[in-house]
Amino acid sequence: MPELPEVETVRRGLAPSFEDARILRVEQRRPDLRFPFPERFADRLTGRRVTGLGRRSKYLMADLDDGSVLVMHLGMSGSFRVEAGQSEAGQSEAGEAEAPGEFHHPRSKDQRHDHVVFHLEGAARPGAVRIVYNDPRRFGFMTLVERAGLASHPLFEKLGIEPTGNQLDADLLARLFNGRKTPLKAALLDQRLIAGLGNIYVCEALHRAGLSPKRAAGTIVTKAGKGTVAAERLARSIREVIAEAIAAGGSSLRDHRQADGTLGYFQHSFLVYDREGASCPREGCGGTVLREVQGGRSSFFCARCQK
DNA sequence: ATGTCAACCTGAGTGC
DNA sequence: TGCACTCAGGTTGACA
Numbered sequence: 001m002p003e004l005p006e007v008e009t010v011r012r013g014l015a016p017s018f019e020d021a022r023i024l025r026v027e028q029r030r031p032d033l034r035f036p037f038p039e040r041f042a043d044r045l046t047g048r049r050v051t052g053l054g055r056r057s058k059y060l061m062a063d064l065d066d067g068s069v070l071v072m073h074l075g076m077s078g079s080f081r082v083e084a085g086q087s088e089a090g091q092s093e094a095g096e097a098e099a100p101g102e103f104h105h106p107r108s109k110d111q112r113h114d115h116v117v118f119h120l121e122g123a124a125r126p127g128a129v130r131i132v133y134n135d136p137r138r139f140g141f142m143t144l145v146e147r148a149g150l151a152s153h154p155l156f157e158k159l160g161i162e163p164t165g166n167q168l169d170a171d172l173l174a175r176l177f178n179g180r181k182t183p184l185k186a187a188l189l190d191q192r193l194i195a196g197l198g199n200i201y202v203c204e205a206l207h208r209a210g211l212s213p214k215r216a217a218g219t220i221v222t223k224a225g226k227g228t229v230a231a232e233r234l235a236r237s238i239r240e241v242i243a244e245a246i247a248a249g250g251s252s253l254r255d256h257r258q259a260d261g262t263l264g265y266f267q268h269s270f271l272v273y274d275r276e277g278a279s280c281p282r283e284g285c286g287g288t289v290l291r292e293v294q295g296g297r298s299s300f301f302c303a304r305c306q307k
Numbered sequence: 308a309t310g311t312c313a314a315c316c317t318g319a320g321t322g323c
Numbered sequence: 324t325g326c327a328c329t330c331a332g333g334t335t336g337a338c339a
Contacts, residue, residue, distance in 0.1 A: 002332060003333090034315070058332095073334090074333090075315095075316095075332090076316090076333055076334095110317095113317085136316075137331090138315080138316060139315070139334075181308095182308095182309065186309095186310075191333090191334080198332055199331090199332065201332095273332095294311095295311065295312085297333095
């Protein structure tokens with residue numbers, strides 16, 4: 001489900017509940033998601049204080065006061081919801097399935113897919129809080145990593161640059177794509193080059209830049225290894241689409257929401273994603289949005305104005 | 308190295 | 324109503 005803007009939106013939504021909170025208890029309801037949970041996962045979290053909630057690419061990372069980091073990935077269908085309540089006392093230990101209790105449920109979710117529940121207290125948001133991780137497809141995962149070893153951890157050591165901020169410019173793109181014959185679509189999805197883009201925002205950025213997803217990545221590089229005008233357009237398009245999506249609270253496809261239950265609204269700004277057959281929104285283009293599968297993923301683009 | 312596929316898993320939607 | 328089939332915001336490992 002979530003690409004960088006959605007994960008950043010989730011981070012902002014969870015931060016008031018997570019940051020400075022004490023973890024009172026963790027319910028881990030199954031042995032694995034995409035991967036097995038680490039040994040003694042719940043035990044190692046219990047009693048810890050969360051000192052900060054950060055994000056790297058599509059990973060959420062909660063810094064803990066013992067020097068470890070709780071790393072969380074939402075996969076395709078992961079989401080968090082925050083349920084506020086008075087205190088730990090008085091909750092039913094067993095049949096939580098249908099117990100609304102004193103906790104407010106912002107919306108209905110299939111509780112069979114509630115895999116992890118963090119019970120917290122003491123964050124900026126007052127009172128006790130439950131943070132529930134729900135993930136029907138279970139492509140997400142959680143793990144614990146020592147902060148000191150984070151950069152060299154397999155999950156992070158090969159991760160590319162963030163597509164936010166100004167470091168992503170034409171020359172950097174040129175450096176990343178130089179000599180690559182792989183299509184732009186695949187190159188932009190390659191997390192070792194740029195970390196955080198997914199299918200939606202790659203489609204959108206390529207349309208904004210007027211570049212075909214099938215064009216070879218190396219063709220936006222000059223012989224001298226500098227960025228072409230196309231590289232400039234692409235770099236700007238990526239930065240803009242990501243920034244706009246974050247500002248909009250991400251995209252709410254299907255059931256995805258922000259942690260407080262509100263919907264992101266960037267999906268209304270999609271120019272091509274999931275718009276097969278629509279006329280190209282580019283002024284004066286007159287083309288039609290096509291869908292073609294590339295590397296197992298749908299690319300939505302206009303063959304007329306994306307070259 | 309490069310590019311394509313299948314796999315992981317469930318749910319929603321479509322067409323018959 | 325049921326069934327078969329396709330597709331989905333991600334990642335990784337196996338192939339030719």
